[in-house]
Amino acid sequence: MMAAITAAETGASVTLLEQSNRLGKKLRITGKGRCNLTNACDRDTFFENIPTNPKFLYAAYAAFAPEDTMSFFEGLGLPLKTERGRRVFPTSDKAADVVATLEKRLRQLNVTILFARAKEVLTEDGRAVGVATNKGDYSADAVILATGGKSYPLTGSDGSGYAIAKAVGHTILSPTPSLVPLTSPSKVCQKMQGLSLKNVSLRLVENASEKVVFEELGEMLFTHFGLSGPLVLSASAHLKSGAKNAYTVHIDLKPALDEETLDARVRSDFVKYQNRDFCNSLGDLLPEKMILSMIETVGIDGRKKVNSITREERERLVKTLKNFVIPISGTRPIDEAIITRGGVNTKEINPKTMESKLLRGLFFAGEIIDVDAYTGGFNLQIAFSTARLAGAAAAEGL
Ligand SMILES: Cc1cc2nc3c(=O)[nH]c(=O)nc-3n(C[C@H](O)[C@H](O)[C@H](O)COP(=O)(O)OP(=O)(O)OC[C@H]3O[C@@H](n4cnc5c(N)ncnc54)[C@H](O)[C@@H]3O)c2cc1C
Structure with missing residues (x-):
């Protein structure tokens, strides 16, 4: 026109x-x-x-x-x-x-x-x-x-x-x-499908070189096939065409807090909810739909009482909140690409x-x-x- x-x-x-x-x-x-x-x-x-x-x-x-x-x-x-x-x-x-x-x-x-x-x-x-x-x-x-x-x-x-x-x-x-949703073999995405995360930081890392090819703050979405949303579409433009299983997404769920500050925040939640089961202690930190996947990823028994969580376990939780890892297998087909x-x-x-x-x-x-x-x-x-x-x-x- x-x-x-x-x-x-x-x-x-x-x-x-x-x-x-x-x-x-x-x-x-x-x-x-x-x-x-x-x-x-x-x-x-x-x-x-x-x-x-x-x-x-x-x-x-x-x-x-x-x-x-x-x-x-x-x-x-x-x-x-x-x-x-x-x-x-x-x-x-x-x-x-x-x-x-x-x-x-x-x-x-x-x-x-x-x-x-x-x-x-x-x-x-x-x-x-x-x-x-x-x-x-x-x-x-x-x-x-x-x-x-x-x-x-x-x-x-x-x-x-x-x-x-x-x-x-x-x-x-x-x-x-390009500008296309990303696919992941991880079941975690399926379990959290429909969940949109705002104000997270997403890093796309090339596995072979360990190079960060994209990093930005914004909004993303979990879907039945993997990841979508504005951050993910932008990240996809940095993928080498046709690359399979060559990238990993790292999500910082709390980009405004450094590890030390986040640890202090988790400790204060753990004091507040000390008599609860671990699985019922994360509501202030994470959306409901993400809690189960977080627990599975961190590898702490959800039924464990908060007051018996070890320091090493808590640190593992903090690290995972700062670096939630999703393997990427590729992209959705060209029909679904923005460009x-x-x-x-x-x-x-x-x-x-x-x-x-x-x-x-x-x-x-x-x-x-x-x-x-x-x-x-x-x-x-x-x-x-x-x-x-x-x-x-x-x-x-x-
Ligand atoms: C969901 C979505 C959202 C987007 N949002 C944005 C945005 O906000 N900002 C932005 O900058 N870009 C956006 N884009 C990208 C942008 O739309 C395209 O880059 C842009 O439209 C390309 O313009 P074009 O004229 O080259 O092609 P098109 O807009 O694709 O137009 C080509 C036209 O040619 C016609 N045509 C094709 N083959 C033939 C034929 N053989 N004979 C006759 N007619 C034919 C088609 O029917 C079509 O109408 C978006 C794309 C999508 C899919």
């Missing part, structure tokens, strides 16, 4: 093909229905949040940065607000308002919207001359492929664009899930125009390109920035 708007603003007559039955299906579910459309950060922070091919995006960022996204939407009458972590949302908290703003602009610019499925790019003499769709062929002076990744395929982004790009000679770097890592090889795209280096008149924008970012509005900003370049360059070349 952004590419179509930009091409139309640059003076081209534009047709937008959409295979789904409405525009912006994925956009409507972004940011839990609120659409975190960009991040109002500085340049350095922006690129720190892009683990894959950041340099490829330098020109796109220079042409259309987060402040440009904000002015663009505000200029079209959509008020925005900036929240924690510089995340930008519509003031209405409605992702549908972002889609409506884009749709209104498309209409203003007389962009033709066709609900049809693109099947291939038509070529002649080494340049793109149109698109073949399930509803017939359409000729064009330039084609922009902005078909997204292949996660959440029910939104329409089913990865069909990869085959279209491949058919004209592009290399597709294997699409893998797709991989896609059209950036080496085959001109970063200043988003034009294919293999086929003149073919341009790329958005998640179909092999770029991805962490959570925080960066992925949509990438889509907007690349679309802006592609739309303008496609129209200017006419």
